[in-house]
Amino acid sequence: MEAQVLAALHRAPGPAGAAWVQERLGGDLAYTTVMTILSRLHAKQAVTRERSGRAYLWSPAADEAGLAALRMRRVLDGEPDRDAVLTSFVSTLSAQDEQLLRTLLDRAAEAAEEAPGAAQAPVPDDAPAAPAGPGAAPGPTRHHPSDEARGG
Known part of the structure; x- marks a missing residue:
């Protein structure tokens, strides 16, 4: 489901609301389900959000390659x-x-x-x-x- 939500956001002409995403996904997904998915993606830093009144507008945080790199980094961080x-x-x-x-x-x-300031201390061989x-x-x-x- 996360991949479908991200794909919908990538097709959006700009930041999109959860209702817009829900419409693009079709099917019987509840608005609250879409909000949960968007919130989880936000926690994973895969999407960004900005306030628009009482709601949020959502955008993908990166292109497809950036999202794949983020997934790879999360896997590495978990090991x-x-x-x-x-x-x-x-x-x-x-x-x-x-x-x-x-x-x-x-x-x-x-x-x-x-x-600037890129000088680093030498790294010991056993580090x-x-x-x-x-x-x-x-x-x-x-x-x-x-x-x-x-x-x-």
Whole structure:
């Protein structure tokens, strides 16, 4: 249901009310059900809202790619061993996706170096990986055994 509500908001010409969303979904969904879904999406930071009189107008917080990234981040945040999850994820990437990820991480590192106050203390070799996420600086480089096979 959340995906259907988000899809409706993406089709809206601008911020939309819950009644507008309810109409677009059709079926027999109660207004209160739509409000519950919108509230849950707001708690997950998938939508934003602004007051309009006594009601709210709702908008998607990001495009489809941004929402997928938010879901991925929530899954990662819910796991106790981030290092293991990220290691497993990276080990399953295709060579093309791995190269894209390396390029994006390099760009993020360059942007962090260019930003004022970006100087960071050196990271000890035995330090755990830094938390990943939007705006997070890259942590220590971890190599996967397949790196040597791919020339990395």
